[in-house]
Amino acid sequence: xxxxxxxxxxxxxxxxxxxxxxxxxxxxxxxxxxxxxxxxxxxxxxxxxxxxxxxxxxxxxxxxxxxxxxxxxxxxxxxxxxxxxxxxxxxxxxxxxxxxxxxxxxxxxxxxxxxxxxxxxxxxxxxxxxxxxxxxxxxxxxxxxxxxxxxxxxxxxxxxxxxxxxxxxxxxxxxxxxxxxxxxxxxxxxxxxxxxxxxxxxxxxxxxxxxxxxxxxxxxxxxxxxxxxxxxxxxxxxxxxxxxxxxxxxxxxxxxxxxxxxxxxxxxxxxxxxxxxxxxxxxxxxxxxxxxxxxxxxxxxxxxxxxxxxxxxxxxxxxxxxxxxxxxxxxxxxxxxxxxxxxxxxxxxxxxxxxxxxxxxxxxxxxxxxxxxxxxxxxxxxxxxxxxxxxxxxxxxxxxxxxxxxxxxxxxxxxxxxxxxxxxxxxxxxxxxxxxxxxxxxxxxxxxxxxxxxxxxxxxxxxxxxxxxxxxxxxxxxxxx
Amino acid sequence: xxxxxxxxxxxxxxxxxxxxxxxxxxxxxxxxxxxxxxxxxxxxxxxxxxxxxxxxxxxxxxxxxxxxxxxxxxxxxxxxxxxxxxxxxxxxxxxxxxxxxxxxxxxxxxxxxxxxxxxxxxxxxxxxxxxxxxxxxxxxxxxxxxxxxxxxxxxxxxxxxxxxxxxxxxxxxxxxxxxxxxxxxxxxxxxxxxxxxxxxxxxxxxxxxxxxxxxxxxxxxxxxxxxxxxxxxxxxxxxxxxxxxxxxxxx
Numbered sequence: 001x002x003x004x005x006x007x008x009x010x011x012x013x014x015x016x017x018x019x020x021x022x023x024x025x026x027x028x029x030x031x032x033x034x035x036x037x038x039x040x041x042x043x044x045x046x047x048x049x050x051x052x053x054x055x056x057x058x059x060x061x062x063x064x065x066x067x068x069x070x071x072x073x074x075x076x077x078x079x080x081x082x083x084x085x086x087x088x089x090x091x092x093x094x095x096x097x098x099x100x101x102x103x104x105x106x107x108x109x110x111x112x113x114x115x116x117x118x119x120x121x122x123x124x125x126x127x128x129x130x131x132x133x134x135x136x137x138x139x140x141x142x143x144x145x146x147x148x149x150x151x152x153x154x155x156x157x158x159x160x161x162x163x164x165x166x167x168x169x170x171x172x173x174x175x176x177x178x179x180x181x182x183x184x185x186x187x188x189x190x191x192x193x194x195x196x197x198x199x200x201x202x203x204x205x206x207x208x209x210x211x212x213x214x215x216x217x218x219x220x221x222x223x224x225x226x227x228x229x230x231x232x233x234x235x236x237x238x239x240x241x242x243x244x245x246x247x248x249x250x251x252x253x254x255x256x257x258x259x260x261x262x263x264x265x266x267x268x269x270x271x272x273x274x275x276x277x278x279x280x281x282x283x284x285x286x287x288x289x290x291x292x293x294x295x296x297x298x299x300x301x302x303x304x305x306x307x308x309x310x311x312x313x314x315x316x317x318x319x320x321x322x323x324x325x326x327x328x329x330x331x332x333x334x335x336x337x338x339x340x341x342x343x344x345x346x347x348x349x350x351x352x353x354x355x356x357x358x359x360x361x362x363x364x365x366x367x368x369x370x371x372x373x374x375x376x377x378x379x380x381x382x383x384x385x386x387x388x389x390x391x392x393x394x395x396x397x398x399x400x401x402x403x404x405x406x407x408x409x410x411x412x413x414x415x416x417x418x419x420x421x422x423x424x425x426x427x428x429x430x431x432x433x434x435x436x437x438x439x440x441x442x443x444x445x446x447x448x449x450x451x452x453x454x455x456x457x458x459x460x461x462x463x464x465x466x467x468x469x470x471x472x473x474x475x476x477x478x479x480x481x
Numbered sequence: 482x483x484x485x486x487x488x489x490x491x492x493x494x495x496x497x498x499x500x501x502x503x504x505x506x507x508x509x510x511x512x513x514x515x516x517x518x519x520x521x522x523x524x525x526x527x528x529x530x531x532x533x534x535x536x537x538x539x540x541x542x543x544x545x546x547x548x549x550x551x552x553x554x555x556x557x558x559x560x561x562x563x564x565x566x567x568x569x570x571x572x573x574x575x576x577x578x579x580x581x582x583x584x585x586x587x588x589x590x591x592x593x594x595x596x597x598x599x600x601x602x603x604x605x606x607x608x609x610x611x612x613x614x615x616x617x618x619x620x621x622x623x624x625x626x627x628x629x630x631x632x633x634x635x636x637x638x639x640x641x642x643x644x645x646x647x648x649x650x651x652x653x654x655x656x657x658x659x660x661x662x663x664x665x666x667x668x669x670x671x672x673x674x675x676x677x678x679x680x681x682x683x684x685x686x687x688x689x690x691x692x693x694x695x696x697x698x699x700x701x702x703x704x705x706x707x708x709x710x711x712x713x714x715x716x717x718x719x720x721x722x723x724x725x726x727x728x729x730x731x732x
Binding site: 172427428434436438439440441447448452 | 497529530531532533552553554557558562563565568569570571573574578579580582583586587590639643699
């Protein structure tokens with residue numbers, strides 16, 4: 001880790017958004033705007049069965065009835081949903097048999113992102129379902145996983161090949177009626193990942209998906225479904241970077257996780273969508289619905305590092321339905337310049353002896369606004385529920401804002417709920433101390449921030465922890481004078 | 482090594498240093514004493530470059546270069562070390578990591594390659610022995626939960642790691658029990674060579690039993706009002722500052 005630290009701090013010297021390139025790939029898009037015809041077209045392009053189209057249309061019709069959500073502590077410019085392109089896919093160049101057949105330009109994009117698609121991945125123990133724009137291009141190690149009966153593929157493929165699983169689980173945790181963006185996603189989702197871990201199977205490798213917006217002006221509507229059957233275990237990583245551009249891009253993903261009896265799921269995210277420039281122009285609008293359902297004795301852990309996007313609206317949640325189930329949420333949300341984030345979690349205690357733990361670390365710099373929004377709800381029958389929440393804010397400079405909206409709804413007197421919150425600033429004394437030891441102020445801030453976020457970063461799988469540390473430092477560039 | 486001429490510095494509208502003159506040569510140990518509020522810590526801070534204070538007049542030359550416009554970190558890399566009276570906590574950042582970054586920044590400034598992990602660990606082991614610093618402390622967060630004694634030992638450990646040309650130790654002896662004082666003071670003495678210099682700011686003679694100064698300066702109301710040899714510290718311990726201050730005011 002100490003070796004990496006050095007690299008991290010050296011990278012601070014490079015300035016602009018690292019992944020700000022647009023790769024020149026032959027992209028097939030459909031026109032701007034949304035209508036029933038567009039929904040039909042998406043479904044048709046993906047060769048979906050009729051029942052899937054019906055689901056999409058139902059969601060679309062419901063979406064039309066919903067007002068745009070305005071309750072978050074966000075200043076969201078009006079979004080013209082008729083000005084968004086709802087589908088873009090790299091043009092298929094017939095069926096690919098090997099890596100050599102992949103579009104060289106596409107391969108270069110992956111290389112720039114450092115996505116290891118090749119054989120060395122086996123050594124790294126990571127299987128990647130790489131999503132470029134909307135269509136999954138290549139899935140690796142499916143055979144290795146298949147031996148254990150694990151299914152890891154694109155959601156489009158799953159719809160065709162595992163319709164029974166999809167019918168049973170898709171929309172079971174986040175129904176299309178859930179909220180405005182969940183409805184939109186259910187209508188127009190282009191692709192995403194599906195993962196099924198059979199009973200009693202411990203997934204032998206970290207599963208990761210890299211999402212990347214590529215076609216200019218294309219909204220990204222990812223749909224992820226993870227089903228961990230009884231007694232199984234999986235650690236799933238999701239990371240994303242997007243190329244720099246001026247116009248705002250809409251991103252509305254849905255992630256659903258079903259954690260069956262005694263299963264254990266760890267879901268980690270590093271989110272680094274383009275945050276807009278220093279004046280607040282451009283950047284991704286990121287409206288995400290993530291939720292997991294825990295059956296008896298199940299455990300779900302969310303870890304997220306959010307550094308990107310102009311607007312973040314995201315509340316990975318746990319529904320603790322089964323007795324003795326538990327949920328965790330570890331989050332670092334960093335905003336700089338004109339970024340806005342409203343993020344947090346919901347822990348819904350329904351079963352008896354359910355436990356949840358929330359550790360949220362907000363970091364605001366520049367003129368950004370950073371809000372933690374959390375709900376801990378203990379239902380009537382949730383005897384002996386326990387929650388511990390820790391919610392810290394760190395301010396850098398005096399033009400940013402940190403806000404916390406913790407809500408507790410307790411309907412059972414046996415619950416034990418704890419909440420701790422702190423707000424701090426990086427002190428002049430800390431900076432002077434670091435400077436006096438020979439560190440520049442920028443290095444010092446990177447160090448202090450990574451130290452502050454350590455409790456959360458330590459929950460990430462190793463390779464992600466390193467990337468996350470780099471991101472935190474990189475995202476803070478220019479935040480101190 | 483260090484040449485301070487007519488140094489004036491203020492915080493806000495309040496002038497704290499009112500014309501300091503001080504020359505420190507390689508191989509020397511200077512002690513700065515004086516009553517509370519006389520400007521001792523301010524002098525240390527200003528020399529290190531703390532931006533809380535504004536230098537309004539005067540000159541500070543360090544190794545032949547005027548450093549008043551030099552950023553704090555460059556002064557450090559040039560070989561100026563400040564031992565803090567109140568070492569600062571940095572939660573979540575291990576001492577080992579912090580020092581590795583610092584050591585390598587210093588090496589980079591000298592055009593040297595960064596240390597490998599093994600070299601660094603060896604250096605850390607060697608230097609922590611000088612102040613009998615518990616090896617476990619280096620894997621804990623910087624100064625977090627350190628006792629008063631541990632914090633001060635940790636300052637001298639950092640000094641040993643960075644091997645400065647000039648070390649300014651601001652009340653490194655305050656809050657130490659007798660054993661810790663001996664360890665810290667012995668450590669400082671062991672680090673002293675012909676080629677470096679030490680300025681210790683202290684209230685007490687007992688530190689100077691270990692670190693024998695070549696000069697003892699008395700700072701009062703922003704000025705050095707008297708300079709003597711090591712016997713001055715003994716006299717001050719016995720008689721206090723009043724006789725000096727009265728003399729000074731009569732003049």
